[in-house]
Amino acid sequence: MTEMDGQVPERFARAREAQSVALLEDYVEMIGDLIAELGEARVADIAERMGVAQPTATKAISRLKREGLATARPYRGVFLTEEGADLADRVRARHRTVVELLVAVGVPEGVAELDAEGIEHHVSDETLAAFEGFLKSR
Amino acid sequence: MTEMDGQVPERFARAREAQSVALLEDYVEMIGDLIAELGEARVADIAERMGVAQPTATKAISRLKREGLATARPYRGVFLTEEGADLADRVRARHRTVVELLVAVGVPEGVAELDAEGIEHHVSDETLAAFEGFLKSR
DNA sequence: CAAGAAATATAGCAATGGCTATAAATCAAC
DNA sequence: GTTGATTTATAGCCATTGCTATATTTCTTG
Numbered sequence A, B: 001m002t003e004m005d006g007q008v009p010e011r012f013a014r015a016r017e018a019q020s021v022a023l024l025e026d027y028v029e030m031i032g033d034l035i036a037e038l039g040e041a042r043v044a045d046i047a048e049r050m051g052v053a054q055p056t057a058t059k060a061i062s063r064l065k066r067e068g069l070a071t072a073r074p075y076r077g078v079f080l081t082e083e084g085a086d087l088a089d090r091v092r093a094r095h096r097t098v099v100e101l102l103v104a105v106g107v108p109e110g111v112a113e114l115d116a117e118g119i120e121h122h123v124s125d126e127t128l129a130a131f132e133g134f135l136k137s138r
Numbered sequence C: 001c002a003a004g005a006a007a008t009a010t011a012g013c014a015a016t017g018g019c020t021a022t023a024a025a026t027c028a029a030c
Numbered sequence D: 001g002t003t004g005a006t007t008t009a010t011a012g013c014c015a016t017t018g019c020t021a022t023a024t025t026t027c028t029t030g
Helices: A005-038 A043-050 A054-066 A082-104 A109-122 A125-136 B005-038 B043-050 B054-066 B082-104 B109-122 B125-136
Strands: A070-072 A078-080 B070-072 B078-080
Touching (some): A005 A043, A005 A054, A005 A078, A005 B005, A005 B043, A054 A070, A078 A082, A082 A109, A082 A125, A109 B005, A109 B125, A125 B109, B005 B078, B054 B070, B078 B082
Antiparallel strands (some): A070 A078, B070 B078
16 A cells, blocks of 8 residues: 555545546547548447447437537537637547557557557646657657 | 558557547556555555545446455455555556656656556566666666 | 344436447339 | 438337445454
C-alpha cells in the first residue's frame, strides 16, 4: 500500500468517470475519420467500424447530439460540431502518442494498437505530457 | 490510419471486454487488501474503499460469487476463492508494474497512481512483459 | 437477555450500452 | 414516378452499475 490510501475512493471514481467518457471519444474520433475519408459519416458505417449493431450506433449518436458533440438530421449523415471536431483531434493525437510510447518501451506494434484503444482514455493530460517528453528525449 | 483498419471493430470489442472485467479485478484486489490488513473483508469496508454505496458493493459481491472468485455467507464477511486470490495477486503485481513504468517515463508519482487505476485493466500480458523488460533494462 | 445500534440484504428506480425485430424514410432503377 | 432495395429510426428487451429507502439480521451494552 502507498501513502495515498485516503484517496482510494477518488481514484476509482475517476476511473469510472473516464470510462463513461471513453465511448463518446471513440465515436467522435471514428466519425471524424469517416468524414475525412468519405466526406460524410453514415450510421451504417459508424456501426460497422465500432463493431456494434446499427441501433446501438444510432443511440450513441443521440447521446453525442445531447452532449453537443455532433449534429444529425434524421436519415441523414452525422457531423461533428466544432467542439466535437476539437475532441476528435485531441483523441487522435493522444492515441498516436500512446501507441508511440508503448512501442518505445518495447511493446510490439500490433499489440500496442490493441492495448492503446483501452489505455488512451485513462491517460491524463499530465501523463500525456510526460509521454511526449519521454518520446522527444530519446 | 494504419494497416490494421480491418480489425477496428475487434479492437473496440476487446476494449469493451476489458472494461467489463475491470470492476471484478478492482473488487478482488480490494478484498485481498482488506483480508491482508484486517483479517476479513466486510461489505461496509469494501463499499467505503471503492467509493460506492453499500448496496452497490453487495451487488458486486454477488457477481464475484457467481464468477467463482469469492465466497460469502449472508451477514458475514467476504472471502476469496483460490482463483480469486490468484487474480488479486496478478492484479496487484500488474498495478505496481504499470505505476513503475509510468514513473520511469516521467509521470509524477501521484498522477501515475491515479492513471494506473484505469490503465492497468487494458494492459495485456504481452504489454506487461514489455513493461517489465523495459524496467529491468534501464 | 432485551433493546437499541450497527451492519447487511432486498426492493425498486435510473442511466448506459448492448441486442433483435420492425416501421419508416430515402435511394435507385426500371 | 413507382416499386423494390437499402438505410435509418423506433420499440422493446436484457444485463450492468449506480442510487435511496427500507427490511432484516447481527452485535453490543446495560
